[in-house]
Amino acid sequence: MDFFQKSEAAMFFHVLTLFPDMIRDGFTTSILGRAAEKGILSLEAVNIRDYTKSRHKKVDDYPYGGGAGMLMQAQPVYDACQAVIEGIQTRKKTAGEEKVRVIYLTPTGQVFSQQLARELAREEDLIFLCGHYEGIDERVLQRIVTDYVSIGDYVLTGGELPAMVMMDAIARNVPGVLGNEESAQTESFDDGLLEYPQYTRPEIWEGERVPEVLLSGDHAKVEEWRLEKSLAKTKEVRPELYESWAESHQEYFVKKAKKEERLRRKLLKEARKKAEEEHF
Numbered sequence: 001m002d003f004f005q006k007s008e009a010a011m012f013f014h015v016l017t018l019f020p021d022m023i024r025d026g027f028t029t030s031i032l033g034r035a036a037e038k039g040i041l042s043l044e045a046v047n048i049r050d051y052t053k054s055r056h057k058k059v060d061d062y063p064y065g066g067g068a069g070m071l072m073q074a075q076p077v078y079d080a081c082q083a084v085i086e087g088i089q090t091r092k093k094t095a096g097e098e099k100v101r102v103i104y105l106t107p108t109g110q111v112f113s114q115q116l117a118r119e120l121a122r123e124e125d126l127i128f129l130c131g132h133y134e135g136i137d138e139r140v141l142q143r144i145v146t147d148y149v150s151i152g153d154y155v156l157t158g159g160e161l162p163a164m165v166m167m168d169a170i171a172r173n174v175p176g177v178l179g180n181e182e183s184a185q186t187e188s189f190d191d192g193l194l195e196y197p198q199y200t201r202p203e204i205w206e207g208e209r210v211p212e213v214l215l216s217g218d219h220a221k222v223e224e225w226r227l228e229k230s231l232a233k234t235k236e237v238r239p240e241l242y243e244s245w246a247e248s249h250q251e252y253f254v255k256k257a258k259k260e261e262r263l264r265r266k267l268l269k270e271a272r273k274k275a276e277e278e279h280f
């Protein structure tokens with residue numbers, strides 16, 4: 001029985017890896033560790049090497065056709081995965097019909113996103129398959145993997161860090177994992193924009209004041225300011241995200257243009273009135 005395994009958790013993570021300690025250590029000191037202690041999350045780190053049928057505990061071999069490096073062999077990966085699936089079936093008292101998503105961490109996968117994190121948070125069980133060396137025999141991938149996921153356009157030495165990144169992003173969408181439910185709602189990417197800047201005490205630090213509007217107590221004004229800051233940041237740093245937000249929020253720009261036009265007319269009217277008064 002793995003240290004973090006719980007039978008009543010809301011979310012069960014299962015990680016197939018050659019480095020189970022790396023996964024366990026990552027869990028102990030984080031918010032995920034706290035959620036695991038509270039029994040909201042369950043983590044099972046399975047050592048693929050424990051499933052090898054080789055006398056020398058071998059799990060890798062040379063690639064057919066030549067090339068650099070070694071590949072993880074199909075048999076231990078397949079057997080480790082089957083053992084995890086059987087464990088899930090036993091826990092849930094289901095047999096055969098259980099369809100668990102098996103995520104293979106690879107730079108050739110679809111790029112991980114907040115949207116995928118939210119989607120995966122709705123699953124009860126997730127199996128992460130961490131590759132090492134130059135990868136895994138294609139035949140076992142074809143047999144067991146449902147999702148190929150990359151955490152970005154760079155190559156890491158193994159799938160453990162990507163699996164931890166994914167578990168962190170997924171878990172914070174599981175109810176009860178974050179202390180304050182609100183904070184999962186108003187983060188960057190939640191509405192397709194990057195987050196606005198935040199400030200806390202003191203009001204003046206090294207001569208720099210907190211923006212006046214945040215001290216005004218005018219909730220609508222604060223919201224408007226935050227949205228404008230989010231838009232400006234997103235436009236500058238991630239123009240493609242900005243464009244897609246703008247496309248699906250055209251009413252925002254219509255409203256804004258109308259508001260600006262009203263303000264322009266008001267100022268014009270005031271200026272005319274003032275000029276008339278001065279003239280007579």
Ligand code: ADE
Nearest residue numbers: 105106150151155156162
């Ligand atoms: N394994 C190696 N590099 C990776 C990446 N960028 N994403 C997911 N898995 C990986």
